[in-house]
Amino acid sequence: MNILEKISQSQALFSKSERKVAEVIMANPQTAIHSSIATLAKMSNVSEPTVNRFCRRLDTKGFPDFKLHLAQSLANGTPYVNRHVEESDGPDEYTKKIFESTMAALEVARQSLDVNIINRVVDLLTQAQKISFFGLGASASVAHDALNKFFRFNVPVVYFDDILMQRMSCMNSSEEDVVVLISHTGRTKSLVEIAQIARGNDATVIGITSKDSPLAKECSLVISLDVPEDTDMYMPMASRIAQLTLIDVLATGFTLRRGTKFRENLKRVKDTLRESRYDKKQG
Template structure:
């Protein structure tokens, strides 16, 4: 039995649980999809146990707590459609697969929200606020986050680029200097090209920030990282939740830089926003 198959592990250990924890297991096994969408209070009420009992149950299955448990539960639902989501089954209708995918994403965002270290955010915002220029590098499914970052950061009156071509990344990394910041986005942190590019940039004097797994080869060559550690199997399945996490972290960093610039910078942002007004039809009157 694979360690990632949480439902199978719960089923195999039901008889070993105490009476209260067995009640929690029964509720989850009866409808795992519904359990994914439950708050800890709702699950405790459904199982007629206390919230601390639910937390103890989660830790019994080698999870960090209830949010982490829900992420693993979403990813271990039986069946699965490769390149879509492990929790999606071949006979799911639109309501079922929509609920599963959005539920898993919500759980993943909540886990990151609870686990992110604000000191890391402050440190990375410091780096970005002081940058001479910023480049965002990513490949494959992570590339949209890099281009979203370019769209957000160009507004800060400094040169910004986003690249998903390895040769262009390597040339830019080699030509970088002290004062340049390169942000490398990778869920696995094991893509050889990105690790090599990050090292080239470090050797050239750039400050390199990774949005990636802590302890990964990429993390090990970066100056600083924002860790994204979620149990998403991207070896077989297309990245989903991790991509949304990357987008959310880009928004967090852009907001941090905006606040660091202060209120005197807001007219500049307003000017950019106003420049788009002629491109839109006016809103309908109520």
């Protein structure tokens, strides 16, 4: 946890002198981390042990340990960490907040991922005869993106954003097929139904969704992504970004698993695309 935040929240616990120390540190944290306990004590007009006690009150081992925590808090870019967009925010503020909260969400998502499951999913994908990506609403664009990625791999890959087409596609699926269903909440009815249909045809159903959701229960394998819920109105769903990054991970795993020959093919696809582009030098 950010120690600067902790300081401002712990004001009540501090004694009068300790509060003096807190003020000096908050006013100039950058100086604080480069000071010795003696200089900091002088700056705060207190004795050295008071500074030491102040550090311990914040659950650090002592002054050097406190400095370490402080340094880490400062490194995280913003001394102050309110990442929620507020009505009064100007463009620079909300831009910063959105980017930062997105990055934070990615970090959380990464830590929640189960690598073993990813590995098994990559396994299944490489062995699939046909891969389908389905999602609705915001997750539709993620499925769309997955289509783009895997299409380049020259694998039979399918994507629909229409419920009926998704359904029909699944009704024709077979044992060698892999169906990837994307849904943040895992509570979209028609997706759950599609999972059931696909499972009924012995297809492998992989869910990219939150665990313990109705959708998760119908899947052969679930990659669960914990993403901080979008608590406030303005905040956009970082879940999509996490899902996309996960798609990147799967695609990368896929490429690695397929070996060198396969990657040469990938390069050919890239070259073909070039023809539809203006030359870089022509600029």
